[in-house]
Amino acid sequence: xxxxxxxxxxxxxxxxxxxxxxxxxxxxxxxxxxxxxxxxxxxxxxxxxxxxxxxxxxxxxxxxxxxxxxxxxxxxxxxxxxxxxxxxxxxxxxxxxxxxxxxxxxxxxxxxxxxxxxxxxxxxxxxxxxxxxxxxxxxxxxxxxxxxxxxxxxxxxxxxxxxxxxxxxxxxxxxxxxxxxxxxxxxxxxxxxxxxxxxxxxxxxxxxxxxxxxxxxxxxxxxxxxxxxxxxxxxxxxxx
Amino acid sequence: xxxxxxxxxxxxxxxxxxxxxxxxxxxxxxxxxxxxxxxxxxxxxxxxxxxxxxxxxxxxxxxxxxxxxxxxxxxxxxxxxxxxxxxxxxxxxxxxxxxxxxxxxxxxxxxxxxxxxxxxxxxxxxxxxxxxxxxxxxxxxxxxxxxxxxxxxxxxxxxxxxxxxxxxxxxxxxxxxxxxxxxxxxxxxxxxxxxxxxxxxxxxxxxxxxxxxxxxxxxxxxxxxxxxxxxxxxxxxxxxxxxxxxxxxxxxxxxxxxxxxxxxxxxxxxxxxxxxxxxxxxxxxxxxxxxxxxxxxxxxxxxxxxxxxxxxxxxx
Numbered sequence: 001x002x003x004x005x006x007x008x009x010x011x012x013x014x015x016x017x018x019x020x021x022x023x024x025x026x027x028x029x030x031x032x033x034x035x036x037x038x039x040x041x042x043x044x045x046x047x048x049x050x051x052x053x054x055x056x057x058x059x060x061x062x063x064x065x066x067x068x069x070x071x072x073x074x075x076x077x078x079x080x081x082x083x084x085x086x087x088x089x090x091x092x093x094x095x096x097x098x099x100x101x102x103x104x105x106x107x108x109x110x111x112x113x114x115x116x117x118x119x120x121x122x123x124x125x126x127x128x129x130x131x132x133x134x135x136x137x138x139x140x141x142x143x144x145x146x147x148x149x150x151x152x153x154x155x156x157x158x159x160x161x162x163x164x165x166x167x168x169x170x171x172x173x174x175x176x177x178x179x180x181x182x183x184x185x186x187x188x189x190x191x192x193x194x195x196x197x198x199x200x201x202x203x204x205x206x207x208x209x210x211x212x213x214x215x216x217x218x219x220x221x222x223x224x225x226x227x228x229x230x231x232x233x234x235x236x237x238x239x240x
Numbered sequence: 241x242x243x244x245x246x247x248x249x250x251x252x253x254x255x256x257x258x259x260x261x262x263x264x265x266x267x268x269x270x271x272x273x274x275x276x277x278x279x280x281x282x283x284x285x286x287x288x289x290x291x292x293x294x295x296x297x298x299x300x301x302x303x304x305x306x307x308x309x310x311x312x313x314x315x316x317x318x319x320x321x322x323x324x325x326x327x328x329x330x331x332x333x334x335x336x337x338x339x340x341x342x343x344x345x346x347x348x349x350x351x352x353x354x355x356x357x358x359x360x361x362x363x364x365x366x367x368x369x370x371x372x373x374x375x376x377x378x379x380x381x382x383x384x385x386x387x388x389x390x391x392x393x394x395x396x397x398x399x400x401x402x403x404x405x406x407x408x409x410x411x412x413x414x415x416x417x418x419x420x421x422x423x424x425x426x427x428x429x430x431x432x433x434x435x436x437x438x439x440x441x442x443x444x445x446x447x448x449x450x451x452x453x454x455x456x457x458x459x460x461x462x463x464x465x466x467x468x469x470x471x472x473x474x475x476x477x478x479x480x481x482x483x484x485x486x487x488x489x490x491x492x493x494x495x496x497x498x499x500x501x502x503x504x505x506x507x508x509x510x511x512x513x514x515x516x517x518x519x520x521x522x523x524x525x526x527x528x529x530x531x532x533x534x535x536x537x538x539x540x541x542x543x544x545x546x547x548x549x550x551x552x553x554x555x556x
Contacts, residue, residue: 051444077446089441091434093550102434105427106446153445 004029004157004189005050005081009059012049019045021213022059027157032183032190034204034221036197036234042213043193044086047161051076051083064156077106082155086162086193088146092135096126099134099145103152110154119148122178139166147175151182158182161193172196176203197234201225209234251396258399259521260514265405265474267513268412272467273490274497274505275419276460282436282500283456284348289359290339292487293366294461298332298468299478300370303379306472310382317384325469329462336461340454348453363483370480378477385473408470415466416506419459423502432456436500489516489532496536498549507547511535 005027012020019042027033037043049056051073061069068076082103091099100119104112120127123144129137134145143166150158160179164172176199182188194200201207204221209230217230224230273295280288302324309320343362347354385407388400423429434442435452443449471486472478493512497504512532519531539547 053440053443072448073440073443074446074448077444083444085441085444089438089444091437091441093437094430094433098430101427101430102442102445105431149445 002029003027003062004031004064005191006062007046007050007059008062010046010049010056010061011058012045012054012056014045014054019054019213020049023210023213023215025208025215025218027189027191030183030187030189031206032179032192032204034192034194034200034207035210036194036200036207036224036230037210038234039195041210043210044161045213046210047083047085047159047191047193050081050159080107080154080156081159082106082150082153082157083159084143084146084150084161084163085159088142090134090137090142090145090149092133094134095131096129096134096137096145097131099149100126100152103149107153112152115152115154119151122151122174123148140168140171143167144171155188157189157191159191159193162195163192164194164196164199172199179203197230198225201230254392254395254397254399255521256518257391258397259517261399261401261405263514263517264510265408265513266517267493267510268409269467269471269474269509270486270490270493270513271506271509272412272415272463272470273486274494274509275416275502276464277491277494278497278499278502278505279456279460281494283432283439283453284344284355285352286344286355286359287491288344288460289356289487290343290362290366291460291464292485292490293363293370293483294332294336294339295464295468295471295486295490296478296480296483297335297366297370298328298461298465299472299482300374300379300468300480301331302328302465302469302472303381303478306381321384321469321473325466328469329465332465332468333458333461336457336464337454340457345450345453363487367480367483374480376480378479380477381472383476404474408474411466411470415463419463420502422459428455485529489529492532492536496539496546498546501546501548501550504546504548 003026007023007025010020010023011018023046035043035046045054048054050061052071053073056069059069060067063076063079063081066079068079091102094102100116104115125141126144126148129141134142137145143163147160147163163175163179167175179190179192180203183190192200192204201221201224206219207221207224208215209217209224217224217227225235273291276291276294277288280286280291305327306320306324309315309323310317315323339362343358344355347358385403388402391399391401423432431442431447431452432455434445434447435449439449442452489512490509493508494505495508496511497506497508515535516528516532520528523531
């Protein structure tokens with residue numbers, strides 16, 4: 001499988017604190033890859049450093065064969081990588097519709113109406129809230145909006161940071177099913193950070209375990225799901 | 241108009257009406273400058289202390305072009321003013337773009353006071369630059385459009401509305417409407433608002449934050465140049481230190497209206513203009529500035545985020 005995203009030896013700092021210690025990771029075309037790990041392991045930092053924020057101190061990041069390590073953030077976004085980031089970061093003083101427009105703008109509003117129908121199909125709630133300001137949505141609705149906004153740009157690679165956070169179990173299941181469907185039907189590549197290791201590993205083709213800013217384990221999702229160490233640490237109420 | 245009881249009470253109503261007209265004219269100019277403060281504050285959280293001097297600079301640019309066109313090329317007042325205002329908008333925008341690039345951009349990630357101090361330096365530079373190149377004295381233009389419309393006559397005092405005042409309020413109104421449309425309805429304005437709310441996220445969505453910030457300075461300067469040209473038209477003179485007082489007043493207007501809020505800036509501008517003229521009329525013109533700032537202080541005690549500012553309460 002050809003690599004869509006390929007990270008090698010990635011090191012990154014927050015101020016003087018080293019957050020990533022030489023991470024090697026790959027996401028293939030048409031693959032769903034999960035990254036699991038406990039709080040503070042550096043999962044979200046890894047997500048953001050793909051966009052150069054924080055910038056890599058060392059190592060290289062390639063997207064679609066192109067070196068994006070030192071590219072400005074907005075230019076990376078224009079290569080069709082979309083992210084639903086940690087903390088959702090929806091624009092709270094814009095309406096739901098404007099938030100979705102923000103997502104579509106990077107792709108020049110290509111297929112805007114069709115994408116709109118698609119995200120309304122996934123999250124009918126957003127259609128009801130279309131004229132409401134983002135800040136007045138509930139936490140779960142904001143999460144839906146963040147994911148929907150990312151989908152509006154026809155991404156080649158979708159980065160999802162904790163998509164299940166704050167969502168009711170039913171909606172959560174629905175989101176995982178949606179990711180699976182988008183992957184299977186449209187060949188969307190997905191890189192997923194999750195606390196909910198069980199669902200993430202079931203969904204993902206492959207997964208990585210991140211501990212203290214370094215990858216300690218990787219393999220097929222199903223294999224990791226059976227791995228006793230992973231089970232002890234992330235699945236059976238260990239380090240959550 | 242209202243039915244006045246003319247002649248009675250020494251024309252009190254007429255005086256009030258006249259000052260109302262004057263206050264709205266002055267307030268329009270403050271409002272246009274205040275937008276520059278409020279937009280820059282909104283997007284990078286910085287009080288641009290040089291903005292008043294950018295306003296002064298724009299008035300000088302308009303003055304030079306106006307004199308060139310009317311005195312040397314013999315152009316009529318109306319076309320000359322339109323050209324001068326347009327050119328002043330373009331050149332002042334260019335100036336402010338350069339100022340942002342040179343004095344603020346590199347300091348954006350730095351501690352909060354750094355760009356502020358740089359702005360104070362830029363303010364001093366601009367005022368002195370104009371003093372050195374244009375001299376410290378008042379520069380004047382020949383009066384233009386000094387015809388008036390008499391609204392009431394026969395009383396103790398004639399209430400008049402000058403063509404200039406109509407022009408000032410009309411130009412302000414049209415430009416604010418256009419500006420409002422750009423900010424609310426165009427992709428450009430949407431990107432601008434996105435950067436204002438969360439610049440990091442805007443970048444993740446492909447918005448070039450540096451470009452958007454530069455654009456904010458350009459728009460703010462263009463509106464300040466409109467204010468500068470209209471100020472020149474209304475008062476006929478400008479000097480190199482004229483950036484300070486209108487600048488501080490407009491900043492007060494922005495804070496009074498709620499810094500970060502565009503309608504707030506306009507409302508604040510009108511209020512400061514009105515308070516100043518009415519206080520000057522009825523109490524003491526020496527203390528008119530004190531009145532304007534006192535209203536600000538009292539308002540902030542009861543409404544800390546200004547009249548139309550939003551306290552940042554957000555769901556998490």
